[in-house]
Amino acid sequence: MAKQCQVCGKKPQLGNSVTHRGKAKYLGGVGTKVTGISRRKFKPNLQRVHVSLPDGTRKTVQVCTRCIRSGAITKTIRRKPFKLAPGAAKK
Numbered sequence: 001m002a003k004q005c006q007v008c009g010k011k012p013q014l015g016n017s018v019t020h021r022g023k024a025k026y027l028g029g030v031g032t033k034v035t036g037i038s039r040r041k042f043k044p045n046l047q048r049v050h051v052s053l054p055d056g057t058r059k060t061v062q063v064c065t066r067c068i069r070s071g072a073i074t075k076t077i078r079r080k081p082f083k084l085a086p087g088a089a090k091k
Contacts, residue, residue: 003043005064007072010044050076 004011019036023029045065052058052074063073 003046004062005044005046005067006061007063007067010064010066012044013042015040015042049073050078052076 002011017038017040018034019038020032021035022032025031046062047065047068048060049063049068050058051061051063058076061073067073068075
């Protein structure tokens, strides 16, 4: 399976890893210099989540954390929420 979010389609992107050397001027140095640039891959933070689909079925999908936090999916409820018995909270 590809490293891709099944909701928004986010996938790995290529970029640069930049290495610096030296002390910044504001700290009393002569400034930082770039000593190396190499290619790297930015990977999405994918999680395997149990999701409830609109037609009532349940499925396991790989979803990025942004989609989980934004509410783009509906997680499967495995257990009913805890409820107090009526009148149990009173003293």
